[in-house]
Amino acid sequence: MTDSLPPEATSVLAGYDVIEKEADDATLSACDALICWPRRADAYLLKKMKGLRMVQTMSAGVDALDFRVVPPGVPVFSNAGAYTPAVAEHAWGLLLGAAKGIHLRNQKSTPRAFRGKTLLIVGGGSIGSEVARLSKSLEMKTIGLSRTFRSPEFYDEMHPLSALPGYMARADAVVIALPLTKATNGIVAYDALSKAREKVVIANVGRGETVNEEDLIRWLKERPESRFATDVFWKVDGKESFSTKAWDLPNFTGTLHISGVPVGEELVGAKVAAAWNVKRYFESGAALNRVDVAEYV
Amino acid sequence: MTDSLPPEATSVLAGYDVIEKEADDATLSACDALICWPRRADAYLLKKMKGLRMVQTMSAGVDALDFRVVPPGVPVFSNAGAYTPAVAEHAWGLLLGAAKGIHLRNQKSTPRAFRGKTLLIVGGGSIGSEVARLSKSLEMKTIGLSRTFRSPEFYDEMHPLSALPGYMARADAVVIALPLTKATNGIVAYDALSKAREKVVIANVGRGETVNEEDLIRWLKERPESRFATDVFWKVDGKESFSTKAWDLPNFTGTLHISGVPVGEELVGAKVAAAWNVKRYFESGAALNRVDVAEYV
Numbered sequence: 001m002t003d004s005l006p007p008e009a010t011s012v013l014a015g016y017d018v019i020e021k022e023a024d025d026a027t028l029s030a031c032d033a034l035i036c037w038p039r040r041a042d043a044y045l046l047k048k049m050k051g052l053r054m055v056q057t058m059s060a061g062v063d064a065l066d067f068r069v070v071p072p073g074v075p076v077f078s079n080a081g082a083y084t085p086a087v088a089e090h091a092w093g094l095l096l097g098a099a100k101g102i103h104l105r106n107q108k109s110t111p112r113a114f115r116g117k118t119l120l121i122v123g124g125g126s127i128g129s130e131v132a133r134l135s136k137s138l139e140m141k142t143i144g145l146s147r148t149f150r151s152p153e154f155y156d157e158m159h160p161l162s163a164l165p166g167y168m169a170r171a172d173a174v175v176i177a178l179p180l181t182k183a184t185n186g187i188v189a190y191d192a193l194s195k196a197r198e199k200v201v202i203a204n205v206g207r208g209e210t211v212n213e214e215d216l217i218r219w220l221k222e223r224p225e226s227r228f229a230t231d232v233f234w235k236v237d238g239k240e241s242f243s244t245k246a247w248d249l250p251n252f253t254g255t256l257h258i259s260g261v262p263v264g265e266e267l268v269g270a271k272v273a274a275a276w277n278v279k280r281y282f283e284s285g286a287a288l289n290r291v292d293v294a295e296y297v
Numbered sequence: 298m299t300d301s302l303p304p305e306a307t308s309v310l311a312g313y314d315v316i317e318k319e320a321d322d323a324t325l326s327a328c329d330a331l332i333c334w335p336r337r338a339d340a341y342l343l344k345k346m347k348g349l350r351m352v353q354t355m356s357a358g359v360d361a362l363d364f365r366v367v368p369p370g371v372p373v374f375s376n377a378g379a380y381t382p383a384v385a386e387h388a389w390g391l392l393l394g395a396a397k398g399i400h401l402r403n404q405k406s407t408p409r410a411f412r413g414k415t416l417l418i419v420g421g422g423s424i425g426s427e428v429a430r431l432s433k434s435l436e437m438k439t440i441g442l443s444r445t446f447r448s449p450e451f452y453d454e455m456h457p458l459s460a461l462p463g464y465m466a467r468a469d470a471v472v473i474a475l476p477l478t479k480a481t482n483g484i485v486a487y488d489a490l491s492k493a494r495e496k497v498v499i500a501n502v503g504r505g506e507t508v509n510e511e512d513l514i515r516w517l518k519e520r521p522e523s524r525f526a527t528d529v530f531w532k533v534d535g536k537e538s539f540s541t542k543a544w545d546l547p548n549f550t551g552t553l554h555i556s557g558v559p560v561g562e563e564l565v566g567a568k569v570a571a572a573w574n575v576k577r578y579f580e581s582g583a584a585l586n587r588v589d590v591a592e593y594v
Contacts, residue, residue, distance in 0.1 A: 085410070085412050086408075086410050086412075089393070089410055089411065089412055089435065090397050090408060090410075092393055093393035093394055093396055093397030093399065093408070094394075094397060094399060096386070096389055096390035096393050096394060097390055097391075097393060097394020097395070097397065097399040097400075098394070098399065099390055100387050100390030100391060100394065100552055100555075100556075101552055101555075102390065102391060102394040102395060102399060102400050102526060102550050102551065102552060103394075103399050103400050103402060104552075105400060105544065105550055105551070106539060106540075106544050106551075106553070107553075108553055109552070109553075109555065110555060110558070110559070110560045111383075111387060111390070111552065111555050111556065111558075111559045111560065112559060112560050113382075113383050113386055113387075113559030113560070113562065114386065115382050115383075115386055133434070134434050134435070136434065137430070137431050137433065137434040138386065138431075199560055229399060242403060243403075247402065247403050253399050253402055254399065254402070254403075255397055255398055255399060255401075255406065255408065256403070256404075256405055256406075258397075258398075258406065258407060258408050259397075259408065261407070261408075262407070262408045262409060262410035263407045263408065263409055263410070263496055265410065
């Protein structure tokens, strides 16, 4: 484990040797599994892990992992789902807060109300499905676009991602909760945005790059009544940067990639989930959230 | 009716003569009921309405009504409930948006998450009860403080308003949805605020004056980790003013009394509700939301 583990997580792995943070070459060579943040799994570390049988990320997304340095045949597992309740709640905070205009502070505006309206969820994984569940109390019609749906019971309609522009035209609110893969990179582009309703509110809690930044800025300038709130931003030199020109626009707001880690939670739940998945793999040879490398490289 | 009525409202009153906006003295003298915004019911108008049998406000709150000019024995009915879905949704937008920090825009912050936490609702009327209902999807423990509760089934605990300071100490989120009466004026004062948890988020959708403005500003300065979001402000010279010094504080945000009228709704629902209540009174001698004048004067 490249980070420290809380007692709640080490107790899950009772009976196994758990090495935290630093280890000598002989120890690294003997390790069966690596729990890490994607950026920490570099060539330097992985070359030393000669006995490696699996990689488990701490993060839900694995787009920051350098798959070229993972030894062939070593499976990678993500921590999808570990941050879901917090991120889905954050998505609602972005969506409802922007709909009511609290980012505008002391300026006149008119609120958008969502009760009984149509919510489009782009990405039907764990987060998207929890966003869908939360929409039920507002009696929204919820349309999901995804390859697969974690909880189909929370959607009124389900369609493939390729249908995005057409369904954008029907939505009063949109939540984007996509992983960043070859297929989703830039999928929310001008052609889709330009189909949206005039007073639409869009929130992004997946990855910045699923939305084309230039297209978004162009569209927000053309459509002052539309609003966009995001927790995720675009990379500059390989690292997420919060300094986008979109901040100059009053119909753009956001938070600085904080959705997964609310006050007081301190990643304990995510570390416990990662530990459980490693234990599962050791004891059954299978685990949750196996990453399909072909989607990334 | 001092305003115009949409066809949806006039059709409710089919069979009655409905006079909109302007009328001569003879017509005013013959009217049985007045539908009005509280400020329009002045001495000049009411003196001419010699046959008046009831006053029905367009607004949910009646604190702006000059009760001294309403003839003795003429009952006043409020439009409580007419704006409830929009205002309760707005309360959640204020609460969740401020919890996530979207008013801070491009500044570092840590989000508060409410799932499984404790929500205190101050005022258990129609709006408070709808806020309570919406809290269920986040599995919150919901404590209501009120004289009466519109929908007791949505609260985990119910207590009188006098218990405010003690329950403030237990809440992670607070929604204030009180009418402004003699009893609620300034009820949220420093003694209650100072008991709140360090990272509390408070939203007010009732009336500005239920919160003591000076006490609020003092407390927000002392407690930078606490947040307050409001849709309602304090009167200056008898009129709600949005220019409070609280705007200088980063842990204060709000919207300019817009919660009741989202885009596209244009008061039709509220006017229909007022029309129904007048019809109810004409046909049965009783109607909903009768105001107890003693609470105001």
